[in-house]
Amino acid sequence: MSTWDVLVIGAGAVGENVAGQVVAGGLSAVIVESELVGGECSYWACMPSKALLRSGAVRRAAAHVRGSGVHQAEAPPVVDRSEVLARRNTFTSGWDDAGQVTWLENTGIDLVRGRGRLTGERTVEVTTTDGTVQLEARHAVVICTGSDAAVPAALAPAAPWTSREATSAEEIPERLAIVGGGVVGVEMATAYRDLGAAVTLLVRGRVLPGAEPFAGDLVAGTLRETGVDVRTGVSVTEAVRDAVTGTVRLSCDDGQVVVADEVLAATGRRPRTDDIGLSVVGRSDGEWLDVDDTMRVSGSGWLYAVGDVNHRALLTHQGKYQARAAGDAIVARAHGQGVADHAWGAHAATADHEAVPQVAFSDPEVASVGLTAAAAEDAGYPVRVVDYELGSVAGAALHADGYTGTARMVVDTERQVILGVTFAGPDVAELLHAATIAVVGQVPIDRLWHAVPSYPTISEVWLRLLETYGRP
Structure with a gap:
């Protein structure tokens, strides 16, 4: 031994x-x-999924800046499939x-x-x-x-994709049905839409159920605007794969039927x-x-x-x-x-308990840390919620024409510290660590007034949130 x-x-x-x-x-x-x-992150999750998303995100960003040469009329732009997949493969080292x-x-x-x-x-x-x-x-x-990946019993007979197959695929299906509206579901809906697939997203509840409701609503709206068929409040009751054509037929509890070339189970983990x-x-x-x-x-x-x-x-x-x-x-x-x-x-x-940061690299991005307003109230904290439209910040307006997004700050009014922050909007992921420091450090609101954001950056939203909240 x-x-x-x-x-x-x-x-x-x-x-x-x-x-x-x-x-x-x-x-x-x-x-x-x-x-x-x-492990999973290197070969079938974090790295390949973000590589699949990045090319489309860059083109969409360019399409929202006049003079870039990429026009909004072309949105959603279809990326170069072979180049995206080849770039993805470099980040997985070819699964070596x-x-x-x-x-x-x-x-x-x-x-x-x-x-x-x-x-x-x-x-x-x-x-x-x-x-x-x-x-x-x-x-x-x-x-x-x-x-x-947890595969629901209703989907198992159709031998569905899981996140592994979705992030390592070498061929893009013409039609992809995704069951589940969490982070994996919305990210893969975004990536495969950019890669030219016709995507149907089937969600039992609401999109991004763990996030603030406005964030899920914003992502669902953008997905619909760019061609994804988003159906909420539906569950798949039966899935059958045709032995001859290989297509999948999904029956839903609302009586609708979805036919796709592949189906992705994005319904949680085991x-x-x-x-x-x-x-x-x-x-x-x-x-x-x-x-x-x-x-x-x-x-x-x-x-x-x-x-x-x-x-x-x-x-x-x-x-x-x-x-x-x-x-x-x-x-x-x-x-x-x-x-x-x-x-x-x-x-x-x-x-792990109340200060977890997370980013959904969806369209637009959703970045959050700490407790949502509902979670804070459920935990018994005295709460005040402050929202601010990100598009009203000068740095956001410069960042993208017609910038749309929302920031939310959840404050413990007794201790005057921040319990949670959510940003939903283009390229908000890089705003998150400042929020994480504020939540983990339990920085008092009156001290945050002295953390001056540079102008003109999107981070100026911190000043706007504090102004809306007012001095303790």
């Missing part, structure tokens, strides 16, 4: 960061990976993980390729192409296996914890793993679960944040040092 200080199952961005942190802290680490080192493996080697992290399964306390069996190997950890085992031996810690395979703020699995002194698998915040950047906290906590415990697991402590992922 081979032994290391820390054993990590899953070599995605989260697992890599956990291993990197413990090695930097003087411990030895090994990563077990059954697919590609670099050699570069990521080199990073592991240079960092001093060992790699075992195969499927890992817990067999006892701090022990893991790995099934490889050559058989099985037994691994042992002196201090901790960390599960970083992530999540898979934990990738099937058959990993969770009975060792009294859990069932296939379930999410609840953890404390240092990412240690509840009831265990040696097992950690970091990233999507703990269901706290299914975002790569948040998983990497958790990885830094968990890795440092493991190092501290291994060396017999104190663990700062109090709120906002060095070993606690406190931001």
Whole structure:
């Protein structure tokens, strides 16, 4: 049996960061990976999806600036499919993980390729192409296996695409039906519309249900304006793929039928914890793993679960944040040092609770951090909501002709700090980190008046929000 200080199952961005942190802290680490080192974000999610979106976003931006040579009459412009796909492939390294493996080697992290399964306390069996190997950890085992797309039973008979197929496709279907109106649904609707597909978006509730309602409404309106058939309040009851033509027939609960060449299931995620031996810690395979703020699995002194698998915040950047906290906590415990697991402590992922930033790279972008107005009220905070039209800011008017968007600030009126911020509009993603600092730092409103935004930038919306709120 081979032994290391820390054993990590899953070599995605989260697992890599956990291993990197413990090695930097003087411990030895090994990563077990059954697919590609670099994981979902590198090959089937964040990077390829944003590469698919970027070319269309650039052309749409140019079409909204007079004199650019790209005219709004041409919108939505169809991008060069082959060039977009070729550019996408450069960001996935052609689905070759050699570069990521080199990073592991240079960092001093060992790699075992195969499927890992817990067999006892701090022990893991790995099934490889050559058989099985037994691994042992002196201090901790960390599960970083992530999540898979959840495919509804009604769609399963049609063998639908998931986000993996959508981001790695080499051929663009003439007609694409997307079931689900979350971030994956609206981003892929945007990308495939730009790539020339006829897109139908079927949404059970509202578009971007986790965001402020005005943001989802703005995105839905823009999608419709640019040719996407957005249908809200409908559910798919049956999906059948024709064995001869390969087309998919979707029956909806409102009596409508949609026929497409491909259908994408964008209806949520499930934990990738099937058959990993969770009975060792009294859990069932296939379930999410609840953890404390240092990412240690509840009831265990040696097992950690970091990233999507703990269901706290299914975002790569948040998983990497958790990885830094968990890795440092493991190092501290291994060396017999104190663990700062109090709120906002060095070993606690406190931001997971009420300070999570997220961007939907839709058309237009939606960038948010912290609590929505509804979530803040549900949590019992005394709340005041301030909205401001982004198009009224000088920097936005310069940025794009006819700029349309909204900013919202949710304020705790008792403490006079910001609980949440949402921006919906063209290119608002780069505004988000300032909002994240304000929320995480709990910067008082009266101090924010001294953070002067440069003129003329879209960031001047901060001054307008404060003016609308008034001095405490």
